Amino acid sequence: MRTYVLAALMFLGSAVMTLAQTDSPVGPIQTVLQNHKETILKSSRKTIGPAIDAVVASKLPQARSMLNVWQSKNMWHHKPSGLFYQAQKAEGKIYRLLDLDTGDIVDEVDKSDLKQIKPNSGIRALIATALVRFQLEDPDPLIRAKGLTGIERAPDASLLKPLLASIDSETDPELKARKSRLAKLLTISFSDDGPARIAAIEALSGDLGLDVRGALNPLVSKVTKAFEGEIPSSLNVAQTRIPGRDEFTKAIAYQLLVDAGKAPAQITGDQIRVALGEHIDGGLVGGVPIVQLGDEDARIRAYSALATAGKVPPLVSDADIESTLSSFSFADIYAEPSPDVSKAAEAALSSISTRVSLSQTADLTLDALSLASIYFLAAIGLAITFGVMGVINMAHGEFIMMGAYTGYVVQQLIPNHTVSIIVAVPLAFAVTFAAGVALERLVIRWLYNRPLETLLATFGVSIALQQLAKNIFGTQARPLTAPEWLDGALVLNPVISISYIRIAIFVLALIFLGVFLYIMKRTRLGLETRAVTQNPQMAGAMGINPGRVNMLTFGLGSGIAGVAGVAIGLFAKVTSELGSDYIVQSFMTVVVGGVGNIWGTLAGATMIGFFQKGVEWMNPSNTLAAQTYMIIFIIIFIQFRPRGIIALKGRAAGD
Amino acid sequence: MQKSFVMRNPSTLVFLGALAMFTILVTVLAEGSGAGLISTSFVKTLGKTLCLALIAVAMDLVWGYTGILSLGHFAFFGLGGYMIGMWLMYERTRGIVEASLAEAKIPPTAQEVTDAIGNQIFGVVGSSEFPIIWSVADSLALQLALVVLVPGALAAAFGWLAFRSRVTGVYLSILTQAMTLALALYLFQNDSGLRGNNGLSGLQNLPGLDHVAQSTVSIWFFWASAFALALGYLFAAWMVSGKFGSVIRGIRDNEARVRFLGYPVETYKLFLFTVTAMIAGIAGALYYPQAGIINPAEVAPIASIYLAVWVAIGGRGRLYGAVIGAAFVSLVSSWFTGGQVPDVNLGFYTVKWVDWWLIVLGLSFVAVTLFAPKGIGGLFDLWSEHRSPNRHGADLGPSAGSLQEKEAVE
Amino acid sequence: MNSLLEVSGVSVSFDGFKAINNLSFAIRSAELRAIIGPNGAGKTTFMDIVTGKTKPDEGRIIWGDLSRSLLGMSEAKIAQAGIGRKFQKPTVFEDQTVEENLVMALKSKRSPFAALFYKRSPGDMRRVEELAGEINLADQLYRKAGELSHGQKQWLEIGMLLAQDPQLLLVDEPAAGMTPAEREHTTALLVEAAKTCAVVVVEHDMEFVRRLNCRVTVLHEGSVLAEGSLDHITANQEVIDVYLGR
Structure with missing residues (x-):
């Protein structure tokens, strides 16, 4: 048994020796590259996939540095040998070649023998994704964590696959939890797999993280759209809207049609004034004397006259709006096409919002x-x-x-x-x-x-x-x-x-x-x-x-x-002014609490603190208002408990 | 023993005479109407001082006579200023807007004028809508009525709440201070409808009177202020001279005794608080057109405390004392803070009065409280050999039911 | 019995301490009554309750011919209804003249406007001079009250009470700190006053009470211990035990 091992070691050793001695060493990564030589040289986003996958699949330690070299456009093809190298400019047109496997300088050649591999941005993105996978599977947990942070900062559809692939092999339980959570987030945002997305949404429905809400919100975002006739059944309809009901006023509905170019815009007062100004005709506008135009009705009359004469676009009357609206139907449409997903997202968001509140x-x-x-x-x-x-x-x-x-x-x-x-x-x-x-x-x-x-x-x-x-x-x-x-x-x-x-x-x-x-x-x-x-x-x-x-x-x-x-x-x-900011409140605290009693002061401070925060919560933009209301509240409070929350009674109070 | 009002109050006659002489003297020396020895800005300062003297008289009624140390009367002063400021600003902006819209080809509609005014006035706070409180800003008569009614209503509401629950002494003082703080904080908000911390400005320009020079306008306001002060002083002197005066001084010295005589003490306090708030409103309405600008900082608690300082330094419990205190302290203040007083070089440090005046004022105020509780007005006593009994005894014992030495709480 | 003031079943406690305990007490109009009792018997608290200063926890207080309840009325209203009160310490308005003090106390409308437009009528001034004569202060009318002696202040206060024209006078230790001569005058004043209105005197000084020569009520621990003539009271063993004997 030992003999075999020794023999094998000797064989390996001699093989390494051989490689080192030969002029054209072919390392393992080089072998992989050579296998995909054509696609690499062609450098097309569509076909490059198998080449990158092969590099990754080789699981070679040098694969990562090689991908980095490739991504940063430092990989060159040496035409005479057909091998790939990292190249550095040495002097003039002379380039130094570095072996992709070992990183050693192997040769210096003229630039004419070399061809630079220039991956386009699509390929570079693919390489980056592949690199992330390396990062995620790096033995150093710090680097893995860094990779996760990078994904959290810039989530992308392409990162989902490597992330998922790295979960099983993860040993650190904390990182594993983070990875699977992140994978769920990416699934929600980018996956095409409906059931998987719904499962992910449901799994995260108790999570208070802002990123969860960030991932869910686009799924429930909706726009109100107008349709001539029926609403197409292919759309994910959140709710149909009827103009004039709830907050969906007729004006809003009509404006929607105007914005969509499906109806003429209403003429505003400003437009009427400008139009009238442009059509002054010898002291008259549309037959109405200018001096009378300081009146809304007179302006309408003049404008209508101009419109009848065809000089200005006609006014849009309420009746016009009514009849236009009647030929359209309105609905809130989810941007997300799948009704199941948007439903799950709504449910998850509502459960989150309960927990958030x-x-x-x-x-x-x-x-x-x-x-x-x-x-x-x-x-x-x-x-x-x-x-x-x-x-x-x-x-x-x-x-x-x-x-x-x-x-x-x-x-x-x-x-x-x-x-x-x-x-x-x-x-x-x-x-x-x-x-x-x-x-x-x-x-x-x-x-x-x-x-x-x-x-x-x-x-x-x-x-x-x-x-x-x-x-x-x-x-x-x-x-x-x-x-x-x-x-x-x-x-x-x-x-x-x-x-x-x-x-x-x-x-x-x-x-x-x-x-x-x-x-x-x-x-x-x-x-x-x-x-x-x-x-x-x-x-x-x-x-x-x-x-x-x-x-x-x-x-x-x-x-x-x-x-x-x-x-x-x-x-x-x-x-x-630090002190004067606090003095009135401090006196209030003591007075409200009940003079002469430290527990009263404590109660007063608690009450004032809670009241002020409560008001601020109702109107978060306005701390000034909170203080105003607090003081008014105190003045009224004193009505009911003139001696404060904890009052001395009877003779001791000096009644 | 029926003596005429003037006979019973010789100081009133002296005061009115002095005020009349002062007014005439200033008019004769002023830039706008006479020799030009007094600049327009100084005429305005003097006019403003007369307004401050008027609110000091009101403060003296509340504090010196009734014993309610209100630390919130500048709220009423400021409200009066805001009320007249709304009309001044609205009308003046309307004039400007109408002049500019008149150039347009098409005459503006009423709505367009209103919108343009709104834009002009509320643009700084990012709004153009007229808040509801401006709904009568176009009417001078109504807005003048509000000068009295708004401070009066606030004082009545606040006073009703405070006096009803028998809040007295320092508690009441702190509560009034809280009231003016609340008002200031409210006005500081942009959506208060009164332009937030920008306040109302350009108030020195009278609408429709652009052709009249400020030097003349300043004399008008000076006379109006003097007239208001004279009327206010007379009114206050009349109030305190009769039985009403007896009752309120009784409230100051021994509230419970007055109550057991059958006088509704709370009603008296509320009445006086409200009336003085109205006087303060009038004073403010005359003051701010001379100052030209009003903003929420004017009603900050500190202003009302200064008011108490003036009255204390002048000598409370006598009306002329309040006037003297307000005039003296505010004029000396503006002299020191105006940078006209030469710096004192101590060799190692240069005393800049702009920086050190407040310290001097603060300390002299402590000194007055400690060593001259009667203030400047007390000097007149030395002259007239008039003495009041020494009432500051100690507590006579802990027995409840009998009154403690309440006189100390004046 | 036609009583002017009827207090029945009144109790009040401060932080658990029962100052007045189920007190019942009645007084007829134009009656002079002395109340005695040890310290803490509730004499002053009784006055506080009648004048509206302290609200009782339970019980009824019925006042006057119309049998109105005094509970829930403000101090000022009760005073206007005809109950005058003199404090233990002389409390007059020291910064004002004797005349001003008396004018303020004279029966008249009490509202701010009435006070503002009040004109001294000859009738009022006559009454003031008359009262000043009664309280021995006729020649001190224009002096400040603060300059008066202790006894004079007490008289002034009694004068102010009389000026109110009350139906019931509650007088707390009127003779404290007075010279014998002053006491005598005070006694005369109270006896005279009792001819037109009911007078209740709280007093420690038995000599003074004897001179008043009236019915005496003994309070002890917040309720009535005994009532009757002074001789009757002084013979009562219980009263001797709790008060006189000590």
């Missing part, structure tokens, strides 16, 4: 949730300063802005985005905490019990801070870039996706809620804050320093606004 609802809910967490984030600082302390701080929005700008400045100093965010959050807290304490000490302290004056004074601070930011940072928006790991989105299916930044903000909102609850319910500061808020004199008598507590609480609320500013800056542009 379900998914959209889920997506909308996520969107609303993330908007709600943004509002909550913007409002939570206010829930402390306004909700707990009862201080109206119109500069709260500017604290948010300060936080965002702190993030921006830190990012200028620390290029690493992750590190800079980690530094920016506590720094923003510190900066706005300090600003809050300063504001409380310098202004608000003097105005407790005078809420309206607090409102106005802090408004003064707000415009000053806004202008200061403008003077320092300019009016253009500054970017605050999120770290890379927050890029991208969590994709649950083609419809439902949520960006990681939004998830991060949601988590941050939860953390803030936790921190707030902890501070208010579990810490000394929280206890003292609640005491001071309810009765400052009494708290003072108990040894609490109300001034200090107020200062710290206000600082805390402001600091949280600063951190919120960093978060908001990550997805919104950082400008000096």
Whole structure:
């Protein structure tokens, strides 16, 4: 046994040696080419098929590079030997010949001995298809995936066959699923096999991918056509239309006939005016004095007179339209000839659209949730300063802005985005905490019990801070870039996706809620804050320093606004107006939720977020309208729950 | 003790006299009618200032006297401007369109004229149809009526909702602010029917009066503004002088007490809110033809807050204070932001007033609130030695049922 | 019994706490009545309910000859129907003169237009001067109310109540913070007022109540504990236990 193997090896080895030694080596691919020499030289799209197939069928490793050479018009025919080579220009008219099997330089010859094989575009496309097949069957899964991506980008009828052929041999389960899905898509779009298409359509009817809808939509596209007499039964009729019924008005029906050249166009008012202008005859048009032509009826009279005289095309009256329409029948015709296919496609699309709307609802809910967490984030600082302390701080929005700008400045100093965010959050807290304490000490302290004056004074601070930011940072928006790991989105299916930044903000909102609850319910500061808020004199008598507590609480609320500013800056542009964009909504959130109760703020933010997203969904093009309706809704909501969603009752509410 | 109205309100007479003198002085010095020492644009600025003073008087009625800090009165001002702007723009465009169509060989039909006007006006927002709200834009009388009715109706609807549910204090302020924000956002839309953020423009040109120079028109509007201010001031002074004034000041100081005296507090508030909205509408209708353009930014919440600033700086609770505040702050503002004030070179930094004015204004506003709650008007007290009792006591105790020291919430 | 105000079965609770518990109470016209009771007995809440400030959870409140229900009427409407209320703390309009305060309170049409076109008639002015005399403020008519002493403010407020020409006066601790001389005058005022209208006085000071010399109702935990003359009340063991004895 071993002897035979050895003998065989020796034989092979000697054969290779022989090949190398001879001057005219004939490699395996060359052999294939030689077998189809005539068709290759003829270079016709119609006949070339077997030649390419043979190359592919040989399954030789060098077949692919050979096809590439062929496709790029680098294959030449060496007339004296009758062999095919890849040729490169060496010098002047001298060309270097490269063996198609080995890629070695075998000879240098004069150009006159060579003939370039110039495949036309049809042949090149066939070669490309063949190449795709190689790609799809490449041992490297990355290359196979790349091939699939290429097909997804530019689907073509010719790719279906190689794709189908490659499915069985696929080993990677993920790629296999992708291949069979893609094959179904191509089947739907390009196959001639009716049952196979229907099967593919049904198989994909639960798929939410945009490409599926893209493949199905042409199958159900239809045009309204007019027919004289009966509708030919050969056509795939979606529905017959009767002029004047539903949205298919008589005007639309008639216009259809006009466009098809089957009826004269109606004369428009503009055309009448122009025609009248062209036929002025000594102050008269069609016997009507010009001065009277400022009237619709007079114009018609004049035009009719002109038409009777044959100078202008006659008016098309309603009766004319009626009688023309009566001699035609109308129907919506599918572009797809097979009724079964279009029916299956309709069914698949409707089941997809149900699933899409379900998914959209889920997506909308996520969107609303993330908007709600943004509002909550913007409002939570206010829930402390306004909700707990009862201080109206119109500069709260500017604290948010300060936080965002702190993030921006830190990012200028620390290029690493992750590190800079980690530094920016506590720094923003510190900066706005300090600003809050300063504001409380310098202004608000003097105005407790005078809420309206607090409102106005802090408004003064707000415009000053806004202008200061403008003077320092300019009016253009500054970017605050999120770290890379927050890029991208969590994709649950083609419809439902949520960006990681939004998830991060949601988590941050939860953390803030936790921190707030902890501070208010579990810490000394929280206890003292609640005491001071309810009765400052009494708290003072108990040894609490109300001034200090107020200062710290206000600082805390402001600091949280600063951190919120960093978060908001990550997805919104950082400008000096950042804060004022949020301030009214934030107050609304607190008021709607019920002052003095963090759960109320949460409920308020949720309600406002969901409401706004809901309105946007009904009228997606118009976010301005959504905000308008939201505010009107809030004003009306306050009617029914003047103290907010979660209201304090009885004596505690100061009734 | 029946004294005549003027006797009880000597300041009204002084104010009207000063206003009359000012008006005559400006007329004499103006470019269009006299010595030419005051440029037309400055006459317009002065005229606009008088309109701002008028809305400040309205604001003082609402806030200074009744204690409702409305942060939405510029919405009514803007609506008044929009209402008159619609007529001005429609009529002027009609004039232009008719002139151009007259050149055509065939006389235009009424529909063609309307379409052409629509095209001209709404082309910028990609439309040519007349929205329904423009249906009476061709009638000056109706549109003038709308100057009063539209702000009045909005104020009545909003006020009815807000006062009925007993929203007071800062909540009401925030709600009014939300109202004007909602209006601004609505007007910013292209399909609002009022040309989106382009607003209405060319309002300084009076239809059919193209031959009259702007210098003359500016004097007309200046007089009209002065006249409106005088009437508005008189009306406001009359309102606050009698029992009505007593009641609204009572509402400001102790709403519950007024209620237990049997006065329907909500009706009073609604009445006052609506009437002042109408005054604001009139002020706006006079202001914007002098400004020449109105757009939704004019009704943004910030404008109404500035209004409160003027009244606070001038001194609320006295009508002349509101006028002084509006005139002083808006004139100083336009002086600073107009770039006429020389920059201050500190060596290491040059203070450009265009950039720093708002900061100065913001901080001076804080200072006024903290140190001079009576505003500029308080200076007159020093002069007349007139003092009011110090009412700012602390909370007398937590007992419910008895009233807390509500005076603090004015 | 022909009662002016009849409260029956009224209850109200705040967050589970029953401030008023099945309270029934009646008062005849031109009757003087004192209400006493420990803190939290529901005295002030009772006034809040009658004047429309607080809506009861259940029960009926019937008012006047026409037997109208006061439930669902606004505070202003109830006040116009003839119920005047004096708060525990003096609440007068301090920025306005005594005269203005009284004119505002005078019985007249209450609508904005009526107020706008109101002209001071000689009759009204006579009434104002008369009231000012009654409350010892005749020479203070043109002073701002804020400049008055505490006791004078209390009187002014009582004067304002009288100016309303009410059928029922609810007076919350009128004598708090007054000098003995001022108390005496206050007592006289209330006794005088009770000749023309019903007066209900809430008071802690037993001495003051004794001087009023009228029927006394004791409230405890939101309902009536006892009712009768002061001597009768002070002899009641239950009342001594919950209130007087402490």
